[in-house]
Amino acid sequence: MRRRPPTRDDGLFPSEAEIARRLSQSPREWAAKAKVLERDGLPRIDPLMGGRFWPAVRAYFLARYGLSGAEALAPDGPENLDAL
Template identity: 50%
Template sequence: MSDRPVRRPRGVMPSSLFPDEKEIGRLVLGDRASAWPGVAGVWEKAGLPRIDPLTGGRYWPAVERFLDSRYGMAEPPSGAADAPENPNYDQHWKKRWRRDR
């Protein structure tokens, strides 16, 4: 047996990698778990991972990463941009400005 200490997982642990909404509500909000559907709806717009249609649950490590970044504990997830990028944005407004003059 090794003398190294056993690494304990950080945070709370769900029963699976894709827990259902009821379990996520309990893990995230505790006794206020009944408020989870409303909270999840608002947070999805801010980057909370959506329910995977194949598994019927949210990928827990991504949920944890979202919460950590929301509360300043980690870098924001790469998919949580403010707005979609448009490489032609400047060209669109230049054309419109010329047309309106």
């Protein structure tokens, strides 16, 4: 199986079209929604890098839907039901 060469969309600053794809939006829908969401804290396009920082975009949506503090915790040991 041949691997495709990496593209800009594989990096931390994907194109707006790639962000739209990752969010199940058409590029046109995303452009309109991004303007509204930026007023609510969606990371803006970084002028130096030419794109939105994907981890920050992902964190924005996780926080928007109340999942920003969700972590998988390691078990603290076996349960002792006799202690109840």
